[in-house]
Amino acid sequence: VIELVGLDGDDTLWRNEEWFAEVHQAFHGLLDPYVPAGLDPVGALNEVERRNLELFGYGVKGFTLSMIETAIEVSGGRVSAGEIQRLIELGRTLLARPVELLDGVVETVDALRDAGFRLVIVTKGDLVHQETKVAGSGLADKFDGVEIVSEKDPPTYGRVLSRYGVAAERFVMVGNSVRSDVLPVLAVGARAVHIPSAVTWVHEIADHDGSVPTLASIRELPDWLAGNSPTSR
């Protein structure tokens, strides 16, 4: 029996990575006049982000600082103050963007509640931005809790289980990132369901061994969980 279902936020409940892809495109266009042929500004940005992750953590503000650093580096300092201001505006657009729920999310969340599961959002990123997204999603009241974490590793999932008083075998995590939503969950002895998203952030790419249940849409989740619900036996 599953008691608690954890749902990832970005690219599981609501659109996210697509907005970043748009910003990547704008970033590429802005830097194009400054970089030598063959140098991909977005590839350089990915490297700067990787270098900054430990200090900056996840989220739009660190991403924006990394865009600025990359722009200065790849342009050899030739990027203008006005272009840097434009990068800050791109970051601000990401922060201010209204939440767009993915297809089937509301119906699925309602079905899971009706089936008696306790539900928790487990999401990582900037504290204020994630809280804003949860509030903007209109989903908050349907969940038993929201956990905004700095990293999705086994100790983090251990703390979530202990906070909700649930044994590992009674928890399932559902998300689009194998690295964050699947592998660390399996490591603490809980279950995970993978719902791949259209676009996956380069720093989230990982593989599982194929034994992890993989759904094409969140709409398949209630059926997958049928027979595991607290009210089914």
Next chain:
Amino acid sequence: VIELVGLDGDDTLWRNEEWFAEVHQAFHGLLDPYVPAGLDPVGALNEVERRNLELFGYGVKGFTLSMIETAIEVSGGRVSAGEIQRLIELGRTLLARPVELLDGVVETVDALRDAGFRLVIVTKGDLVHQETKVAGSGLADKFDGVEIVSEKDPPTYGRVLSRYGVAAERFVMVGNSVRSDVLPVLAVGARAVHIPSAVTWVHEIADHDGSVPTLASIRELPDWLAGNSPTSR
């Protein structure tokens, strides 16, 4: 009887605002050649921060983005890419700075534990940076919990009380900011102790009516709480 003591992090347990004052000075020096006589770049920065607070939240990453925006604005776009890179480095220095506990903190925390109080850190700012500071403080094991929040308002304190299962009249919050550590705590019916710090951030300045207990040093806290501890009766 007090059961749970909340302690603020920045400028209550460890130094913080002094490091920002140093960065303000460097920011002032860097912008000085660009601004008309009589314009204070740090005053302009405070205004940009205020404008950005709702979207960026508290913390060093948002502060760094505000520094960059301010530099571009007050220089009329004349600030160079190299100078903007220098601002990012100033932000990075703040993020990487080792934690320095304030005088008397370790002894006081130990004394409160010995007296039987449950202890919680309640701090706001960037999630990753605050977690890093808690870890670097060496204090984590002495506390029953750490709450990193996006805003210290009455609903936030209400959630802390309910998470720890403590009635408002059995909670006291201790901190340097009247706006964040005192007024919203009184609003939920709990008690607060104000320990003013050497430097207070302009956005945290507020007054209380003089009836709030005010200590010159955290070292006075155990005596102030004597007679209120769970083991004292």
